[in-house]
Amino acid sequence: MDRLSGLGQVLIGLLLLFAWAAPVILAKLFADTLDRAPYLISLSAGIGAAVLLAVARWPSIRGALSSGGSAGAGTTALLLAVTFCPTWAVGIALGANRAFDRSSPVARECRVLEWQRPAKGRARCLVTSWRGQPAESLSDTLLQGGAREGEAGIVCTPGQTLLVSTRAGWLGWQWIAEVTAR
Numbered sequence: 001m002d003r004l005s006g007l008g009q010v011l012i013g014l015l016l017l018f019a020w021a022a023p024v025i026l027a028k029l030f031a032d033t034l035d036r037a038p039y040l041i042s043l044s045a046g047i048g049a050a051v052l053l054a055v056a057r058w059p060s061i062r063g064a065l066s067s068g069g070s071a072g073a074g075t076t077a078l079l080l081a082v083t084f085c086p087t088w089a090v091g092i093a094l095g096a097n098r099a100f101d102r103s104s105p106v107a108r109e110c111r112v113l114e115w116q117r118p119a120k121g122r123a124r125c126l127v128t129s130w131r132g133q134p135a136e137s138l139s140d141t142l143l144q145g146g147a148r149e150g151e152a153g154i155v156c157t158p159g160q161t162l163l164v165s166t167r168a169g170w171l172g173w174q175w176i177a178e179v180t181a182r
Helices: 006-030 037-056 058-066 073-099 140-144
Strands: 106-116 124-127 136-139 161-167 175-181
Touching: 006 073, 037 058, 037 073, 058 073, 124 140, 124 161, 136 140, 136 161, 140 175
Parallel strands: none
Antiparallel strands: 106 124, 106 161, 124 136, 161 175
16 A cells, blocks of 8 residues: 555644544534533543553554554554544533433523633623522623524623523533523
8 A cells, every 4th residue: 555645644634633623622612511520521431431442452552553553454443443532522422411401491590790802712701600609601602692693692791681591411411501681
């Protein structure tokens, strides 16, 4: 088999990097939870699965590593699976938490505390918490959720009341279903 050119190797590397990071990015965009603990729990489970897979298949991995990089297709696929387990576990767990959630939405009235637009990153709206936290953070993506294309979403001004609907989550990881202006 002919080796890939330099450009081909770069493109394959970029494709693999995207496939490795995509589940976490998609989970953050479409299945975000109120806390960061579900990300850590899912990532830990994925690392555990990767370790178990690597231990179970160690002889073939060791053989591939000692042969100077001339791994067969099966061993290459195994190494990719071990590498991808942690990030794919995050995407699968957070996606399942939202997709299989059959809980009823719970509406909560929250008062806007502050609108933050950092120099880097996404803007967010801080509102009073219903969970005993100092504040809850609503991303600008959530605030644009109900707006049609070309319309502005919810504008957060301090003192304004928002209705935040949350759901329990299939795995118990609470998430925000909808935000509406009051």
